[in-house]
Amino acid sequence: MSKNIVIIGGGIIGLSxxxxxxxxxxxxxxxDKSDITSGASFVNAGYxxxxxxxxxxxxxxxxxxxxMMFNSASPxxxxxxxxxxFFKWAWHFHKSSTHAKVDKAIPVIMDINLLSxxxxxxIKASNDLGSFQLERKGLLMLYKTKNAYDHEKAVARKxxxxxxxxxxxxxxxxxxxxxxxxxxAEGAIHYECDWHTTPTQIMPKMLQYLKDVxxxxxxxxxxxxxxxxxxxxxxxxxxxxxxxxDELVLAAGSWSGRIAKQLDLKLSLQGGKGYRIxxxxxxxxxxxxxxxxxxMAVTPMVGFTRFAGTMEFSGNNAFIRKERVEAIAAGAKRxxxxxxxxxxxxxxxxxxxxxxSPDGLPYIGKSSKFKNLTFATGHAMxxxxxxxxxxxxxxxxxxxxxxxxxxxxxxxxxxF
Ligand SMILES: Cc1cc2nc3c(=O)[nH]c(=O)nc-3n(C[C@H](O)[C@H](O)[C@H](O)COP(=O)(O)OP(=O)(O)OC[C@H]3O[C@@H](n4cnc5c(N)ncnc54)[C@H](O)[C@@H]3O)c2cc1C
Numbered sequence: 001m002s003k004n005i006v007i008i009g010g011g012i013i014g015l016s017x018x019x020x021x022x023x024x025x026x027x028x029x030x031x032d033k034s035d036i037t038s039g040a041s042f043v044n045a046g047y048x049x050x051x052x053x054x055x056x057x058x059x060x061x062x063x064x065x066x067x068m069m070f071n072s073a074s075p076x077x078x079x080x081x082x083x084x085x086f087f088k089w090a091w092h093f094h095k096s097s098t099h100a101k102v103d104k105a106i107p108v109i110m111d112i113n114l115l116s117x118x119x120x121x122x123i124k125a126s127n128d129l130g131s132f133q134l135e136r137k138g139l140l141m142l143y144k145t146k147n148a149y150d151h152e153k154a155v156a157r158k159x160x161x162x163x164x165x166x167x168x169x170x171x172x173x174x175x176x177x178x179x180x181x182x183x184x185a186e187g188a189i190h191y192e193c194d195w196h197t198t199p200t201q202i203m204p205k206m207l208q209y210l211k212d213v214x215x216x217x218x219x220x221x222x223x224x225x226x227x228x229x230x231x232x233x234x235x236x237x238x239x240x241x242x243x244x245x246d247e248l249v250l251a252a253g254s255w256s257g258r259i260a261k262q263l264d265l266k267l268s269l270q271g272g273k274g275y276r277i278x279x280x281x282x283x284x285x286x287x288x289x290x291x292x293x294x295x296m297a298v299t300p301m302v303g304f305t306r307f308a309g310t311m312e313f314s315g316n317n318a319f320i321r322k323e324r325v326e327a328i329a330a331g332a333k334r335x336x337x338x339x340x341x342x343x344x345x346x347x348x349x350x351x352x353x354x355x356x357s358p359d360g361l362p363y364i365g366k367s368s369k370f371k372n373l374t375f376a377t378g379h380a381m382x383x384x385x386x387x388x389x390x391x392x393x394x395x396x397x398x399x400x401x402x403x404x405x406x407x408x409x410x411x412x413x414x415x416f
Contacts, residue, residue, distance in 0.1 A: 004027050045276075053154055056356065065313075116389035151292075
């Protein structure tokens with residue numbers, strides 16, 4: 001039966017949900033407070049990453065955060081501030097960072113990543129969005145030190161045991177795979193299972209496709225309030241009007257916790273700010289790479305090379321910390337010594353907020369309090385990869401179909 005469905009948020013998660021819900025015959029409205037040209041879904045590194053099997057909440061992360069806390073140029077930064085929501089979230093993050101919880105999360109993260117990778121491929125084959133970059137070159141983890149190598153080798157072993165394609169490259173092999181740029185690294189672990197894309201190419205194409213097939217997209221319209229009755233969401237009140245709805249999907253990224261609070265629901269989330277610099281000239285870089293000791297990502301996208309990184313917990317804002325931008329440019333030069341990122345390129349840096357749950361797993365599924373409310377958020381560092389899978393799962397949940405995978409680990413009502 002066709003339903004009237006409102007989706008709050010037009011990032012990759014909201015748009016992917018609209019994509020699959022529309023295909024099931026529903027009348028879908030996406031509402032976004034921005035004009036859908038910026039934020040996490042535009043500034044990300046574009047990786048589709050089955051290799052990212054270890055959640056952010058893993059042993060040692062809090063200690064690292066505390067150590068780096070007072071250095072705002074560091075790649076992992078928690079701004080010291082009095083914020084009880086943040087303290088609660090940090091405590092839950094700490095409790096989730098155990099070996100046992102990480103081991104339980106790894107196969108689930110891999111499964112949803114593989115499902116999503118397959119769906120990216122299906123979307124491409126359908127030609128719904130026309131042509132777009134979806135490259136299967138894999139991802140290099142470039143290292144300089146034995147420490148970094150040992151760390152990644154342990155992850156690679158786990159990935160290999162789970163059936164993911166991983167290999168190792170020494171200096172000579174690196175030169176062969178990346179012949180047009182000088183690299184200062186001892187070698188790389190090559191996750192051949194990973195793919196990459198250009199988000200600023202896919203997002204507008206997806207938006208246009210959705211409009212063409214009848215999805216209503218409301219931009220520059222902020223959801224301010226949600227009216228409920230009898231354990232059901234009834235009406236969405238925005239800055240410009242109101243919408244009656246049969247079903248509501250909450251896909252508002254890092255702002256989802258705030259909206260959930262209006263419904264008296266707890267959704268533990270913090271915005272993890274990341275930065276990107278685009279270099280729109282030939283850098284010679286042909287392979288996506290994570291520069292391990294610089295803790296940053298490099299992606300050859302359509303029309304530019306992107307340098308991205310940082311996980312900064314300093315509240316939901318787009319403020320650009322200049323020292324962080326400088327650190328990203330310097331981090332790139334440590335690995336690509338001939339690459340000089342210009343002042344102009346640094347000045348056009350942008351940020352986005354990753355919606356980070358305390359255990360590194362997304363929230364996908366129905367609210368236990370409101371029967372017609374579905375959550376689709378909390379994807380942290382994997383939201384780009386997991387867009388299509390989340391969209392498909394959301395449509396299956398709303399249509400009460402058997403889901404493509406077991407989603408109990410993503411239960412939005414879970415306690416920490
Ligand atoms: C630097 C960086 C690099 C990254 N690299 C990768 C990567 O390589 N691979 C990967 O998988 N992931 C990556 N990520 C993570 C990924 O980008 C995010 O997880 C993902 O974009 C989140 O998508 P979203 O749709 O949930 O949120 P968003 O893209 O933030 O969208 C949420 C939308 O909700 C809207 N909204 C919020 N509140 C309201 C309201 N009240 N009313 C109306 N609208 C509202 C916002 O305007 C926004 O457009 C990276 C992130 C960053 C920052």
